[in-house]
Amino acid sequence: MKGSRNERAFAALVVEMIATKKVLMAKLIERKNTDAKLVGLYPHVAKKQSVLYLVQLPTAEELRDYQFPSLVSSTNAQRSAVSNFIDSLDLCQAEEEERVEPEMTFNPALQYFGQVLTDKIANQENNKKYEMPPMKATILEYCRPDR
Numbered sequence: 001m002k003g004s005r006n007e008r009a010f011a012a013l014v015v016e017m018i019a020t021k022k023v024l025m026a027k028l029i030e031r032k033n034t035d036a037k038l039v040g041l042y043p044h045v046a047k048k049q050s051v052l053y054l055v056q057l058p059t060a061e062e063l064r065d066y067q068f069p070s071l072v073s074s075t076n077a078q079r080s081a082v083s084n085f086i087d088s089l090d091l092c093q094a095e096e097e098e099r100v101e102p103e104m105t106f107n108p109a110l111q112y113f114g115q116v117l118t119d120k121i122a123n124q125e126n127n128k129k130y131e132m133p134p135m136k137a138t139i140l141e142y143c144r145p146d147r
C-alpha cells in the first residue's frame with residue numbers, strides 16, 4: 001500500500017465513515033485564547049485521496065434574539081407586481097431550453113477586472129496614485145438588461 005501508516009489509517013477512517021454514513025463532530029480551537037468552535041467533518045474520497053470537509057456548526061451561544069416589528073399586509077396589486085417580476089426573471093420557458101447557459105454567459109465583473117489589470121500594467125511607469133479607468137462601453141452594454 002502507498003503512503004505512511006498514518007495516511008493509510010486516515011484513509012481507512014474516511015472509507016469507513018462513508019460506508020456507515022457517519023460524520024465526526026469536533027471542537028476546533030484555531031488559536032490560543034480564542035473560543036472553541038463546534039465543527040462537523042464530512043468524509044469524501046476524491047481522485048483516490050481521502051479528505052474530511054470541515055463545516056462550522058451553529059451553537060446556542062451564537063443565537064441572537066432580534067425583535068422585529070410585524071410586516072405590513074401587502075395589497076393584491078403589490079402581490080401581482082412581485083409575481084410578474086419573478087416570472088420575468090425566469091430564463092427557462094415551459095417548452096424552451098435554457099436561454100442563458102452559465103458557461104457561455106458574459107461576466108461584466110470579470111471583464112472589467114481584466115480591463116483594469118491590463119490598464120494598470122500598461123501604466124505602471126506612472127508613479128502617481130493609480131485611478132481605475134471608466135468601464136468600456138462594450139462591457140456596460142452587457143450590464144443593461146434585455147427587454
